[in-house]
Amino acid sequence: MAESAQVPTLVYLVTGGCGFLGEHIVRMLLEREPRLRELRVFDLHLSSWLEELKTGPVQVTAIQGDVTQAHEVAAAVAGSHVVIHTAGLVDVFGKASPKTIHKVNVQGTQNVIEACIRTGTQFLVYTSSMEVVGPNIKGHPFYRGNEDTPYEAVHRHPYPCSKALAEQLVLEANGRKVNGGLPLVTCALRPTGIYGEGHQVMRDFYNQGLRFGGRLFRAVPASVEHGRVYVGNVAWMHVLVARELEQRAALMGGQVYFCYDKSPYKSYEDFNMEFLGPCGLRLIGTHPLLPYWLLLLLATLNALLQWLLRPLVLYTPLLNPYTLAVANTTFTVSTNKAQRHFGYKPLFSWEESKARTIHWVQALEGSAW
Numbered sequence: 001m002a003e004s005a006q007v008p009t010l011v012y013l014v015t016g017g018c019g020f021l022g023e024h025i026v027r028m029l030l031e032r033e034p035r036l037r038e039l040r041v042f043d044l045h046l047s048s049w050l051e052e053l054k055t056g057p058v059q060v061t062a063i064q065g066d067v068t069q070a071h072e073v074a075a076a077v078a079g080s081h082v083v084i085h086t087a088g089l090v091d092v093f094g095k096a097s098p099k100t101i102h103k104v105n106v107q108g109t110q111n112v113i114e115a116c117i118r119t120g121t122q123f124l125v126y127t128s129s130m131e132v133v134g135p136n137i138k139g140h141p142f143y144r145g146n147e148d149t150p151y152e153a154v155h156r157h158p159y160p161c162s163k164a165l166a167e168q169l170v171l172e173a174n175g176r177k178v179n180g181g182l183p184l185v186t187c188a189l190r191p192t193g194i195y196g197e198g199h200q201v202m203r204d205f206y207n208q209g210l211r212f213g214g215r216l217f218r219a220v221p222a223s224v225e226h227g228r229v230y231v232g233n234v235a236w237m238h239v240l241v242a243r244e245l246e247q248r249a250a251l252m253g254g255q256v257y258f259c260y261d262k263s264p265y266k267s268y269e270d271f272n273m274e275f276l277g278p279c280g281l282r283l284i285g286t287h288p289l290l291p292y293w294l295l296l297l298l299a300t301l302n303a304l305l306q307w308l309l310r311p312l313v314l315y316t317p318l319l320n321p322y323t324l325a326v327a328n329t330t331f332t333v334s335t336n337k338a339q340r341h342f343g344y345k346p347l348f349s350w351e352e353s354k355a356r357t358i359h360w361v362q363a364l365e366g367s368a369w
């Protein structure tokens, strides 16, 4: 990566490049990484919007592949300078089995690491998650914490377990020699709850609100704060980390960074209303309409129903014991580590992030706007 800043010589690979975050990373790289010669987008399902990107100055190579298949990953990684590994199975609703989540998130990440080592790719950026830290199963609050805040990270759910294991693999791989003898440089980014254009859970809440005549019902106390970060800023952090890893390998290698911006600290539901409110939805109640014990009962019933119905149909409601616990536990970050280590400043202000997200919700199918 020692070429002049203006000469496009670099080859990047983004795994999961057709997902919610992946698409933003891909578009951001094309807009803001002038040294890019080729961008490889690797995903299980390729999206049609990739076609329109192929007409620009950077060569965009779409690769349909599966991170659980080591040979497919190795073929995609070979010859790339940087890998941004964003592919993952994001499932806290019981859509996939714990085994599948482990296979994609842990074995898939191991395959990416081994591919870098075998093919001589030196820089690996991993999209981890706040869930690697918490909230833990004990419901301890994490209030304005940073990367060094002590917290008892205890998980049982397959998703956070898999992200924690995968992150550990990535960090432990830092410094291993890649083919050619140079050291692998890795780091992990931990977004809090991401929001923005393309966010499926936001879409689900919006549709639920429309079904209930424009109303959503408060289930979580307004005092529980939940960390959220705009997808454009998360993508920007990935671009910056990928760019700076070579020059600042000694400082950044093996490090973790929370993804943060100026989004306000609010409860999960109040935060969503920042976007859904201007789109015509109302959140009913200043306090949760149902007591916690009743919500927990409903969540447990949902889990039971999911288990009973599994042979017949996949029942995956938003409310289950895990999502209820996460939504009811304060988890907010306050840190400037990314700014200190690689000069990160949010690219999008809160006002802009909000405006973009509202605009996207208003354009959704079924919207009254």
Ligand SMILES: NC(=O)C1=CN([C@@H]2O[C@H](COP(=O)(O)OP(=O)(O)OC[C@H]3O[C@@H](n4cnc5c(N)ncnc54)[C@H](O)[C@@H]3O)[C@@H](O)[C@H]2O)C=CC1
Pocket: 015, 016, 017, 018, 019, 020, 021, 022, 042, 043, 044, 045, 065, 066, 067, 068, 086, 087, 088, 089, 090, 104, 108, 127, 128, 129, 130, 163, 190, 191, 192, 193, 194, 195
């Ligand atoms: N959505 C959120 O709030 C947060 C997400 N993350 C992490 O960010 C990353 C991206 O998440 P999202 O964009 O939200 O999810 P997403 O589901 O929209 O994107 C994931 C992408 O990975 C691809 N993928 C899944 N299995 C694959 C496989 N076996 N081989 C190749 N590609 C595969 C999917 O097709 C999809 O395009 C994940 O690693 C997730 O753990 C971290 C923190 C918060």
Ligand SMILES: C[C@@H](CO)CCC[C@@H](C)[C@H]1CC[C@H]2[C@@H]3[C@H](O)CC4=CC(=O)CC[C@]4(C)[C@H]3CC[C@]12C
Pocket: 090, 092, 128, 129, 130, 131, 192, 193, 194, 201, 219, 220, 268, 269, 318, 319, 322, 323, 324, 326, 327
């Ligand atoms: C009790 C319900 C009544 O309205 C509200 C349920 C909300 C939940 C579906 C979400 C609350 C918190 C979310 C998670 C959080 O943002 C952290 C995450 C990080 C990730 O890496 C993946 C997504 C998620 C687990 C996210 C999923 C949806 C919530 C549980």
